[in-house]
Amino acid sequence: MLRAKKKTGLIFFPAFDWAISPTHPEREERLLYTQDQIIEEGLLDIPGITEYRARSATYEDIRRVHFCFPDERTVTTESHLISSGGCLVAADALMKKEVECAFALVRPPGHHATRIVYGNRGFCNVNNEAIMIEYIRDTYGVRKVAIVDTDCHHGDGTQDIYWNDPDTLFISIHQDGRTLYPGSGFPTEFGGINARGTTLNIPLPPNTGEEGFLYVLDEVVIPALERFEPELVINSAGQDNHYSDPITNMNFSAQGYATLTSRLKPDIAVLEGGYSIEDSLPYVNVGIILALAGLDYSHVKEPRYDVEYRPQSRDITTFIQRLAKELNSYFVGEEHLKHCQSDGTIIKRSRCIHYDTDMIQDEQSELIRVCRQCAGAWCINSRSSWGHKTLAVHNPRYSCPECTKIALEWFDQADKKTYQHVVLQDRANCIYAMK
Numbered sequence: 001m002l003r004a005k006k007k008t009g010l011i012f013f014p015a016f017d018w019a020i021s022p023t024h025p026e027r028e029e030r031l032l033y034t035q036d037q038i039i040e041e042g043l044l045d046i047p048g049i050t051e052y053r054a055r056s057a058t059y060e061d062i063r064r065v066h067f068c069f070p071d072e073r074t075v076t077t078e079s080h081l082i083s084s085g086g087c088l089v090a091a092d093a094l095m096k097k098e099v100e101c102a103f104a105l106v107r108p109p110g111h112h113a114t115r116i117v118y119g120n121r122g123f124c125n126v127n128n129e130a131i132m133i134e135y136i137r138d139t140y141g142v143r144k145v146a147i148v149d150t151d152c153h154h155g156d157g158t159q160d161i162y163w164n165d166p167d168t169l170f171i172s173i174h175q176d177g178r179t180l181y182p183g184s185g186f187p188t189e190f191g192g193i194n195a196r197g198t199t200l201n202i203p204l205p206p207n208t209g210e211e212g213f214l215y216v217l218d219e220v221v222i223p224a225l226e227r228f229e230p231e232l233v234i235n236s237a238g239q240d241n242h243y244s245d246p247i248t249n250m251n252f253s254a255q256g257y258a259t260l261t262s263r264l265k266p267d268i269a270v271l272e273g274g275y276s277i278e279d280s281l282p283y284v285n286v287g288i289i290l291a292l293a294g295l296d297y298s299h300v301k302e303p304r305y306d307v308e309y310r311p312q313s314r315d316i317t318t319f320i321q322r323l324a325k326e327l328n329s330y331f332v333g334e335e336h337l338k339h340c341q342s343d344g345t346i347i348k349r350s351r352c353i354h355y356d357t358d359m360i361q362d363e364q365s366e367l368i369r370v371c372r373q374c375a376g377a378w379c380i381n382s383r384s385s386w387g388h389k390t391l392a393v394h395n396p397r398y399s400c401p402e403c404t405k406i407a408l409e410w411f412d413q414a415d416k417k418t419y420q421h422v423v424l425q426d427r428a429n430c431i432y433a434m435k
Contacts, residue, residue, distance in 0.1 A: 004048025005294030009102035018079035025275035037282030054086035119358035146230035151238020154185030209312035210256025235266035239274030258287030
């Protein structure tokens with residue numbers, strides 16, 4: 001009798017009542033075709049593969065990660081809460097040892113949602129993976145987590161959230177930002193002053209095929225994971241690298257995705273992008289589920305694969321081999337990752353974040369305290385083009401006394417006449433305060 005070699009949990013949430021527009025590529029059919037395929041293949045009848053029902057996340061779950069303005073209710077819908085909550089169900093099933101791995105097939109996606117949220121950008125409002133990770137940390141005491149983002153678009157929101165966190169390794173494999181939204185994700189983006197080397201970006205050229213993806217997985221990603229030694233590995237399992245995807249330019253296949261999943265062995269996979277609704281997603285998701293469960297996926301193939309798929313060119317292969325070598329030498333040596341600033345130094349960083357869906361510009365000025373004892377307190381002075389003036393203050397988990405002190409000073413001394421919103425996110429003491 002066919003039986004899963006690894007107990008695998010599945011959570012489905014198609015979000016019937018949420019779409020940016022009726023014809024937008026991010027719509028409920030992304031999961032409905034997958035559900036039909038999984039039922040047709042009989043995957044839910046295999047012992048060891050268990051379907052769980054999603055539940056709603058709370059605003060408290062969101063506040064562990066985000067500063068939402070003017071508030072969480074305004075920038076989310078019920079679908080966003082259930083999408084995030086489906087990931088929490090996956091986390092509970094894994095951490096309670098009911099399953100050995102889990103796949104949250106949920107929407108709306110989340111990896112473009114940054115620390116501060118004013119609305120929707122890149123089809124995302126809140127970051128499902130980050131909400132899940134911080135829930136796991138608070139509920140189960142996990143500290144070191146690795147996120148491997150295999151969506152075609154750079155996971156800039158997840159990178160932003162964990163930019164200053166040395167306990168989170170963020171790796172993104174994506175189409176080169178010079179050719180695709182959001183225009184970021186380059187090797188020189190390697191983490192904040194207290195977390196250098198815990199962000200690893202692997203930008204691949206357009207038309208990269210499964211050969212290229214699997215090469216950087218074996219040569220760069222897995223060695224980086226082995227060096228970091230995470231307690232959990234989370235896969236932001238975007239599927240828009242597929243050769244038939246209408247909004248990207250890559251050349252991956254269902255078989256490639258299954259092989260990648262088999263080699264990566266994530267504890268939890270969370271669906272992100274993927275917009276070839278009929279020709280790709282049902283087959284990719286079947287392959288991923290079989291790979292997670294330790295079952296044979298060699299028969300999984302798109303209907304027109306033999307006609308449409310073309311291997312990557314020799315030039316791309318050569319380029320990727322050179323890129324992998326450069327990245328390894330860049331991160332293994334780590335000389336450039338060291339800094340000479342003394343503890344207590346305040347570092348300033350300015351940036352502009354564009355909300356392409358809601359057409360908002362967010363001008364940010366960030367201050368972070370250099371600290372070798374913890375992740376460092378930071379605050380962001382944010383001014384949106386919709387007129388919001390906000391101050392977001394963060395005290396990290398495992399904060400040292402000096403960082404806690406300065407975070408509280410930033411919050412207490414903020415002039416309410418200057419800002420519409422002043423918020424303290426104190427992760428060390430599980431406090432979320434506003435004034």
